[in-house]
Amino acid sequence: MADVRTDEPVKDGVARRVLLAGPRSFCAGVERAIDIVERALETRGAPVHVRKQIVHNVHVVDDLARRGAVFVEELDEVPDGATVVFSAHGVSPAVREEAARRDLDVIDGTCPLVAKVHAKARRFATRGDTVVLIGHAGHEEVEGTLGEAPESMVLVSSAEEVASVPGDGRQVSYLTQTTLGVDETAGVVDALRERFPLLHEPASEDICYATTNRQHALASIVAEADLVLVIGSANSSNSVRLVELARREGTPAELIDGPADIRPEWLDGVRTVGLTAGASAPPDLVTDVVTALGSYGPVTVEERELTRETVRFDIPSAARGGARRTADGGAR
Structure with a gap:
């Protein structure tokens, strides 16, 4: 446990406990997708076009945009022959076919x-x-x-x-x-x-390990919390599900993009805050939110790590500066 205080004026002076659910923040698929865009910017130079948001987080997207990534909604916004990264969420075969027809230099960031x-x-x-x-x-x-x-x-x-x-x-x-x-x-x-009693079921679970882990981790602390804060953007499905989970258990919960979104009235009568972050939210935002909570009064932080994630995904050779790739994965 650690005490966190800031130099900002104390707003209510109430001592609070923050329960950090773990795992939280980036998953392997998100780390891989961000790494792909960063490597593409290094090896090819700006601009690198990205179809849709590479992951659903405004901080990640804004940071990559400042470094030269150009986020587009559809491929007709990408110049012929230019580099384009497909987001972690995947694309349909029709999108791949259009990229091939346009001779786009494709790097596939789809989560495995x-x-x-x-x-x-x-x-x-x-x-x-x-x-x-x-x-x-x-x-x-x-x-x-x-x-x-x-x-x-x-x-x-x-x-x-x-x-x-x-x-x-x-x-x-x-x-x-x-x-x-x-x-x-x-x-x-x-x-x-x-x-459908004869329903054919998939041999393995489709909901990803990171989504499941973050839900189980939050479920393990939600009963102790007076308020749950989930760090994540509004279009992040897994982050929204965390808010819904807490509310189903009867605990007030709010989705925030960062510390600036915290409203003082949420903390009225709150002595224990459950804190987690969706799989596309940068981990440093967790520290920022704890610091912001510390501006209201003394904060004691307790880490509650339910499991440790060791999954890692390799990035495609095209992002490592390898041969130019077509939309169907072939080398050029």
Whole structure:
């Protein structure tokens, strides 16, 4: 345990305890995606175009933009032949085909765990299944996965929507977005099993280890907290799920991009703050938030690490300054 104080004026003088849930902040897929853009800037020089946000965090995106990354919504904003990085959330085959047609120098930042879901979608569709994708409409990961087999896939986001899934159950399988809440997804899967007793289930869990670990870590401290703060951007699915988890357990919870978002009224009557960060939030923001809490009064910090993550993903050779790559992964 450590005492954290700042030189700022004390705002209420109340002593508080901060419970740090661990694991928190960057996961291996996020670290890999950021590293890819940084390496591309080093080896190719600015500008390096990135389709969509490389990860869903405003601090990460703003930092990379200052260093020469140009974030675009679609490939028609990228000059012919230019370097483009695909975000960690993955892209559909149609996007890859467009990049190949435009002769773009592609570096694929898709998280390997998302790529596995894409591979399952192709495999299930090829064997003739109706493939149910559990996820949130409009999320970039969902759009990319649906694009793998659009004629064979159905998107559902709740147990209630399962009733609209076509098919007699003999050729129905399911996949999930990697950043969903474990509990909410279980309810949808239960509804699928009830409707389709012969449901084909994936051999391994699609929700990524980092999402699951962060949810379990927060669940282990939420009952002790008077308030939970989750560091993450509003478009970060896994961060939003953490807020929802805390609130389902009856603890007030707020999503913040950083210390400037903390409102003094949130701390009224609060003696214990649970603190975590989504998988795309930089770890130094955790320190900044603890420091900001210390400006209100003395703070005691307790680390609660439930498990230690050792997963690492290699970056593609194209990002290491290797041969130029086409959209389908071939060398030029």
